Amino acid sequence: MDTQNIKQISDVVVRFSGDSGDGMQLVGTLFSDAAAVEGNGISTFPDFPSEIRAPQGTVAGVSGFQVHLGAAKMTTPGDGCDTLVAMNPAALKANYKALKPDSTIILDADTLTEKEFRKAGFSTDDPIAELGLTEYNIISPAITSLTREALSDLGLDIKSATKCKNMFALGLCFYLYNKPLEHTFDYIERKFAKKNPAIAQANVRALKAGYNFGANTHAFANTYNIKAAVLEPGTYRMINGNQATAWGFIAASQKSGHPLFCGSYPITPATVILEELAKRRDLGVVTVQAEDEIAGICTSIGAAFAGSFAVTTTSGPGLSLKSEAMGLAVMTELPLVVVDVQRGGPSTGLPTKTEQSDLLQALFGRNGEAPMVVIAASTPSDCFHYAFWAGKIALERMTPVILLTDGFIANGSEPWHIPQMSDYPVIKPPVVKNIEGDYFCYDRDPEAYARTWAIPGTPDLEHRIGGLEKDRRKGSVSHDPHNHHTMTELRAEKVARVADMIPRQGVVGAPEGDLLVVGWGGTRGHLQGAVDRMRAEGKRVSHCHFNWIDPLPRGVEEIFSKFRQIVVCELNMGQFAGYLRMNFPQFDYKQYNKVQGLPFTVDELVSHFNTLI
Amino acid sequence: MAHNCIYSAADFKSDQQVKWCPGCGDHAVLSSMTAALAKISSEDCVPREKFTVVSGIGCSSRFPYYVKSYGFHGIHGRAAAIATGVKVANPDLNVWVATGDGDSLAIGGNHFIHAVRRNVDLTMMLFNNEIYGLTKGQYSPTTKLGKITKTSPFGTIEKPFKPGELAIGAGGTFFARSIDAEVALTTELLVSAARHRGMAVVEALVNCVIFNDKTHNNFAGDKAIRAENTILLKHGEPMIFGANRDKGLVFDGEQLRVVKIGESRGDGSQSIVTEQDILIHDAHTTNPMVHFLLAGMSWPDYPVALGIIRQVEAPSYDSEVHRQVAEQMAGTKIADIDDLLNSGATWTVAKS
Numbered sequence: 001m002d003t004q005n006i007k008q009i010s011d012v013v014v015r016f017s018g019d020s021g022d023g024m025q026l027v028g029t030l031f032s033d034a035a036a037v038e039g040n041g042i043s044t045f046p047d048f049p050s051e052i053r054a055p056q057g058t059v060a061g062v063s064g065f066q067v068h069l070g071a072a073k074m075t076t077p078g079d080g081c082d083t084l085v086a087m088n089p090a091a092l093k094a095n096y097k098a099l100k101p102d103s104t105i106i107l108d109a110d111t112l113t114e115k116e117f118r119k120a121g122f123s124t125d126d127p128i129a130e131l132g133l134t135e136y137n138i139i140s141p142a143i144t145s146l147t148r149e150a151l152s153d154l155g156l157d158i159k160s161a162t163k164c165k166n167m168f169a170l171g172l173c174f175y176l177y178n179k180p181l182e183h184t185f186d187y188i189e190r191k192f193a194k195k196n197p198a199i200a201q202a203n204v205r206a207l208k209a210g211y212n213f214g215a216n217t218h219a220f221a222n223t224y225n226i227k228a229a230v231l232e233p234g235t236y237r238m239i240n241g242n243q244a245t246a247w248g249f250i251a252a253s254q255k256s257g258h259p260l261f262c263g264s265y266p267i268t269p270a271t272v273i274l275e276e277l278a279k280r281r282d283l284g285v286v287t288v289q290a291e292d293e294i295a296g297i298c299t300s301i302g303a304a305f306a307g308s309f310a311v312t313t314t315s316g317p318g319l320s321l322k323s324e325a326m327g328l329a330v331m332t333e334l335p336l337v338v339v340d341v342q343r344g345g346p347s348t349g350l351p352t353k354t355e356q357s358d359l360l361q362a363l364f365g366r367n368g369e370a371p372m373v374v375i376a377a378s379t380p381s382d383c384f385h386y387a388f389w390a391g392k393i394a395l396e397r398m399t400p401v402i403l404l405t406d407g408f409i410a411n412g413s414e415p416w417h418i419p420q421m422s423d424y425p426v427i428k429p430p431v432v433k434n435i436e437g438d439y440f441c442y443d444r445d446p447e448a449y450a451r452t453w454a455i456p457g458t459p460d461l462e463h464r465i466g467g468l469e470k471d472r473r474k475g476s477v478s479h480d481p482h483n484h485h486t487m488t489e490l491r492a493e494k495v496a497r498v499a500d501m502i503p504r505q506g507v508v509g510a511p512e513g514d515l516l517v518v519g520w521g522g523t524r525g526h527l528q529g530a531v532d533r534m535r536a537e538g539k540r541v542s543h544c545h546f547n548w549i550d551p552l553p554r555g556v557e558e559i560f561s562k563f564r565q566i567v568v569c570e571l572n573m574g575q576f577a578g579y580l581r582m583n584f585p586q587f588d589y590k591q592y593n594k595v596q597g598l599p600f601t602v603d604e605l606v607s608h609f610n611t612l613i
Numbered sequence: 614m615a616h617n618c619i620y621s622a623a624d625f626k627s628d629q630q631v632k633w634c635p636g637c638g639d640h641a642v643l644s645s646m647t648a649a650l651a652k653i654s655s656e657d658c659v660p661r662e663k664f665t666v667v668s669g670i671g672c673s674s675r676f677p678y679y680v681k682s683y684g685f686h687g688i689h690g691r692a693a694a695i696a697t698g699v700k701v702a703n704p705d706l707n708v709w710v711a712t713g714d715g716d717s718l719a720i721g722g723n724h725f726i727h728a729v730r731r732n733v734d735l736t737m738m739l740f741n742n743e744i745y746g747l748t749k750g751q752y753s754p755t756t757k758l759g760k761i762t763k764t765s766p767f768g769t770i771e772k773p774f775k776p777g778e779l780a781i782g783a784g785g786t787f788f789a790r791s792i793d794a795e796v797a798l799t800t801e802l803l804v805s806a807a808r809h810r811g812m813a814v815v816e817a818l819v820n821c822v823i824f825n826d827k828t829h830n831n832f833a834g835d836k837a838i839r840a841e842n843t844i845l846l847k848h849g850e851p852m853i854f855g856a857n858r859d860k861g862l863v864f865d866g867e868q869l870r871v872v873k874i875g876e877s878r879g880d881g882s883q884s885i886v887t888e889q890d891i892l893i894h895d896a897h898t899t900n901p902m903v904h905f906l907l908a909g910m911s912w913p914d915y916p917v918a919l920g921i922i923r924q925v926e927a928p929s930y931d932s933e934v935h936r937q938v939a940e941q942m943a944g945t946k947i948a949d950i951d952d953l954l955n956s957g958a959t960w961t962v963a964k965s
Contacts, residue, residue: 033958036960037958037960039960039962183958186958187958230965231962232962233961233962233963233964233965234961234962235955235959235960235961235962236959236960236961236962237954237955237957237958237959237960238958247950247953247954250950250953251950254949254950259702261698261701261702263694263698280947280953281937281938281940281941281942282941282942282944282945282947283942283945283947283949283950283953284938284942285938286701286702286934286938288697288698288701288934290694290727291694291723291724291727292723294691294694294724295691295694295697295723295724295727298687298688298691298694298695298698298724299694299695299697299698299701300698301687301695301698302667302685302694302695302696302697302698302699302700302702303698303699303701303702303703304698305665305683305685305695305698305699306665306698306699306700306702306703306706307702307703308702308703310698310702324688325688325691327688328687328688332685418954418955418959419954420951421949421950421951421954455703456662456663456665456683456699456703456706457662457663457683457703457705457706458662459660459662460662461662462661462662462681462682462683462684463683463684464627464677464678464683464684464685464686465684465685465686466668466677466678466684466685466686466687467670467686467687467688468686476629476678477629477678
């Protein structure tokens with residue numbers, strides 16, 4: 001390390017951006033991982049277009065990855081960024097609005113050409129002036145040519161050498177934030193060393209070249225250091241929401257002794273769950289990549305009938321396609337978890353962007369009276385916890401469960417204190433193996449109302465179920481009017497009684513005050529960030545965040561009644577607010593809604609909340 | 614209960630009242646199926662609890678309620694998908710699918726071709742009555758061109774599917790055809806289908822007495838008509854048919870032709886057809902060309918093919934899934950979820 005000034009800072013937001021093929025998601029992840037291993041709190045926000053390789057150099061093709069690292073646990077990936085890495089003018093144009101005052105822009109000088117300006121839609125040849133960025137701290141090394149030069153003696157073709165420019169940019173950022181390169185060397189070694197040693201060597205070389213460029217040219221007036229966060233002792237890893245969801249299901253499978261089956265169809269942004277599960281044949285996980293969304297859920301329903309812990313994964317459009325089959329799972333009272341990783345809708349909408357607009361579909365989007373348990377995870381790592389609990393509820397209560405996550409927490413990642421499975425509860429589904437006398441498959445537990453589960457292959461318990469209404473006792477087909485009414489009530493009551501196994505609703509902050517900020521699912525970090533900031537300013541604001549949607553937990557009215565105002569904040573037009581009005585009509589709910597395919601920012605939340613108190 | 618593996622057809626009849634119309638062809642297939650189940654369970658020692666019958670929606674899809682085994686009555690079109698899940702999750706089960714021409718060739722066409730393509734070890738009874746019965750008489754994807762139904766008051770303008778062409782075109786490994794009235798033949802075909810490791814499709818040509826009565830009668834009306842207008846294919850035997858066993862099929866390299874033994878070939882040559890000229894049925898060849906032509910033969914130009922048209926060996930999807938599971942489990946360092954959570958890049962925060 002040279003003698004340059006090192007400034008201590010509490011947190012920083014870095015955004016990597018470039019063409020979709022530039023490897024920005026990779027370097028963002030590697031930067032986050034290295035900082036996490038060094039002990040920083042981390043929250044990430046990958047933000048990319050739905051096209052795989054949109055035309056190079058255009059704003060439409062820009063892929064971004066934002067990471068917030070700090071000396072404490074980071075609850076959000078940050079509103080604006082302190083450092084923007086822009087691999088071309090289009091990346092600058094796509095991201096400049098996210099720049100904080102005084103922030104640093106690292107821009108590849110090799111791309112400052114007339115051709116690139118035109119592709120990015122600049123009308124002049126001075127993008128900095130055109131965007132009004134002259135006051136910012138702009139560093140523009142010739143990243144492409146410096147990378148090629150650093151690799152010139154490796155005998156790579158020019159395309160392969162150029163591809164390593166992302167590593168050069170990463171090295172430069174490691175220098176800027178005083179992070180060691182070793183973690184990334186390890187990654188490169190694991191990823192490429194066996195398959196392609198030449199590429200491994202080139203990536204290492206480019207990474208070092210970027211770092212050394214920073215050191216040797218005194219590119220920055222200062223470099224920065226962010227201390228490690230004070231975290232509970234234990235083993236940690238980085239995890240994203242989709243991976244955590246997949247692993248939570250494997251955990252539930254293991255705790256229940258029922259093999260995990262996932263029938264699913266690829267759909268953004270849920271696909272990674274299927275991919276993660278497909279890797280785990282070694283843990284006995286069976287995945288079927290079905291021919292369509294309907295087959296995804298139907299194979300899973302078949303597997304549930306046959307005794308597996310069955311899940312299916314999708315996003316909004318897929319949830320629509322699965323509606324009829326969800327009703328079948330309701331009717332047959334089989335354990336099934338349906339994951340909906342919400343994205344911008346309606347229709348194809350904004351496939352790679354986040355939203356919370358499937359809530360009412362999850363609650364009510366089926367024909368007939370078809371109640372399902374609905375749960376929402378709220379951070380990348382707690383997807384594990386809620387996936388596990390979705391499994392526990394489905395299996396023990398013999399009911400389909402919808403687990404809602406969203407594109408933001410599914411793709412975002414954070415450090416996770418790895419739990420020990422011995423700390424998790426056992427899962428005991430009501431499996432029957434033998435029975436005195438005749439077997440009636442719709443006989444219920446008197447408390448939980450769960451029916452019993454006789455798995456095909458069990459002698460003497462042969463029975464038949466299906467989508468037709470069943471006699472409440474014998475399980476045979478019944479068209480009796482009163483039986484149908486009773487069965488409808490029983491199915492609803494079974495879901496309602498899940499409230500017995502979930503925790504009471506909690507509130508963060510004082511139990512009374514001027515404003516209660518209410519949210520659900522993946523907005524937890526931003527809402528908490530806003531409330532924390534206002535409380536630090538002495539405002540009487542608290543945060544009440546919901547993960548258990550249907551049934552709602554106990555204790556909600558008690559919390560709501562202690563605040564002068566309630567504001568329900570959602571990334572939709574007010575679906576949860578409407579649901580609360582339906583359940584607790586005695587309160588007045590204000591709303592704060594955003595439907596831009598983007599998460600909230602803490603700034604916008606705080607400024608809105610300040611208008612309410 | 615200890616299994617002595619001795620079952621009769623009656624052991625597979627459930628206590629549910631069968632509610633198909635009197636005269637419906639499904640009754641006969643139910644008899645064939647319970648007889649087939651009794652035969653398989655007894656001869657192969659498969660206890661009753663290992664059988665699972667899955668269906669979709671339609672008249673034939675009420676089947677599971679009438680069979681005393683595990684049963685699942687699904688939703689319209691999805692029987693093949695549900696059954697795929699059952700079989701892959703629990704490959705020990707002997708899984709049957711009861712479905713119809715509307716269920717599997719219209720709303721469930723996608724699941725049908727993909728279950729066939731994957732070669733999931735299922736035994737599918739495809740009831741083809743060329744009509745929607747349960748919704749009371751609308752045309753189906755197998756209804757004859759021009760047929761007047763409630764939704765085609767001026768005659769259909771859609772060329773029908775032939776289920777066998779679809780199954781063979783999708784890479785199917787087993788396709789057979791029977792007629793409801795041929796109870797013994799249906800039983801025999803269902804037994805062979807169930808023993809086939811992979812997806813076995815048995816098309817049962819059934820009569821809908823209410824909405825499409827006698828639709829198959831031109832070739833299936835009675836024993837005498839069937840003798841002249843159908844051909845029962847047997848692997849390794851010449852393709853001869855007719856009450857007097859005097860007609861046969863020859864293959865001219867491009868298409869099948871009907872010839873009469875002892876008469877001119879009808880191909881312009883002077884040669885007389887002998888039994889040696891008649892094509893020998895090879896159900897086991899992987900080449901699907903002749904199978905495709907056989908499955909496509911229709912009255913009046915050809916006899917309608919019955920029996921096993923195609924039966925070839927290929928790994929089943931479910932066995933391949935579990936082969937991979939076994940291989941991966943044997944070769945992994947990750948034995949449980951704790952191992953998984955701690956795999957890859959982790960770091961430790963020590964007590965401060």
